[in-house]
């Protein structure tokens with residue numbers, strides 16, 4: 001994620017065409033692969049928050065938070081271009097979100113708590129009963 005050529009000038013770069021600078025409008029974090037009902041219940045809690053998504057790629061799970069970088073200038077340039085982090089410098093635009101959204105490129109994609117809930121209902125027979133206390 002994160003790149004940015006210094007100027008949105010016509011340099012022939014794909015990034016020039018990407019007027020919303022997509023890769024500067026979110027953060028991602030790899031998370032532990034969820035396996036238990038409890039793990040997925042934690043993901044539900046995360047998904048109940050605004051602008052949070054979850055996706056998988058090559059069997060790895062990621063949290064994606066849609067929130068623009070504070071250094072992104074209104075014209076799409078990076079306000080700290082010379083000081084931008086390594087991850088921004090190393091981000092490739094050969095095949096990026098401009099070509100295909102995460103929703104389409106991900107193996108699994110959850111854009112809402114409802115979507116994750118639906119998946120969990122299929123995955124765990126007891127998902128809907130998870131809050132019921134076990135009788136002793």
Ligand code: SF4
Pocket residue numbers: 002003004014015016018021022023024091092093096097098
């Ligand atoms: S999403 Fe791709 S095309 Fe758009 S600014 Fe980032 S690297 Fe460039």
Ligand code: SF4
Pocket residue numbers: 001002003004023024069070071072073077078079080081084085088
């Ligand atoms: S630091 Fe610059 S290149 Fe990196 S995400 Fe922010 S605006 Fe984009």
